[in-house]
Amino acid sequence: MQISAIAEADFYKIDSCRRVIAHDCAQKFAALDLGVPLGCYGLSWRSDLIEPIVKLSPDRRTVWIGVDQQLAAISLDDGRIIVALPFTTYIVQILTVSDVTAVLTEEEVLLFNPGGSIGFSDDLPDQGIGMTVDGENLVIKMLEGESLTLNPMTGYFKQPAPALR
Numbered sequence: 579m580q581i582s583a584i585a586e587a588d589f590y591k592i593d594s595c596r597r598v599i600a601h602d603c604a605q606k607f608a609a610l611d612l613g614v615p616l617g618c619y620g621l622s623w624r625s626d627l628i629e630p631i632v633k634l635s636p637d638r639r640t641v642w643i644g645v646d647q648q649l650a651a652i653s654l655d656d657g658r659i660i661v662a663l664p665f666t667t668y669i670v671q672i673l674t675v676s677d678v679t680a681v682l683t684e685e686e687v688l689l690f691n692p693g694g695s696i697g698f699s700d701d702l703p704d705q706g707i708g709m710t711v712d713g714e715n716l717v718i719k720m721l722e723g724e725s726l727t728l729n730p731m732t733g734y735f736k737q738p739a740p741a742l743r
Contacts, residue, residue, distance in 0.1 A: 580611045581610045581632055582608060583608050584609045586604070586622075589609075592620035596619045596620055597621075598621065598650040598652065599620075599622065599646075600622050601646060604622035604623055605624055606624075608621045608630060612654065612657070616652075616654070617657070624646055628645060628668075629645070631644045631669065636675070636676065636678075637677070637692055639692070640653055640654060640679075641654060642672050642679055642690075644669035645669070646669070647665045647668055648663070649663045649672075649681060650662050651694050660693070666685070668683060670683060675714075677731075678730045680709060685701060685705070685706070686699060687728065689730050697733065704721055705721040707719050707720065715727050
């Protein structure tokens with residue numbers, strides 16, 4: 579699996595059904611080569627400052643791609659696009675933990691099951707800036723310095739301990 583920058587003309591030579599992420603007014607273009615027999619998939623996005631995020635699922639049967647405000651997932655078994663989802667805010671991070679794939683946008687967190695269905699989705703109280711794995715939990719860091727702890731298997735947020743006086 580390799581991603582490489584390509585010219586706009588080369589992007590449009592890729593079959594339209596294989597352009598998994600295609601933005602209007604795109605400035606950057608790339609090909610994601612999944613090897614034989616799956617071939618190449620096209621990506622396009624607007625910002626010169628952002629690069630695509632590419633992650634394998636825990637079972638290594640799905641590749642997840644996020645860039646700008648779009649998310650896609652491709653089955654490595656047969657090349658089907660199993661998720662193609664636009665967001666209203668930018669994708670910050672994609673992590674895989676246990677049997678789920680976690681996607682953090684600036685305003686929400688989503689957990690995807692192995693087949694690509696959404697197992698959990700919730701808005702964040704503040705702008706999300708990153709995630710880490712702590713044991714079996716996800717810790718979501720907020721712009722204002724607070725963090726949320728989410729159990730990806732249950733979809734429940736762990737309540738923070740009360741502050742000592």
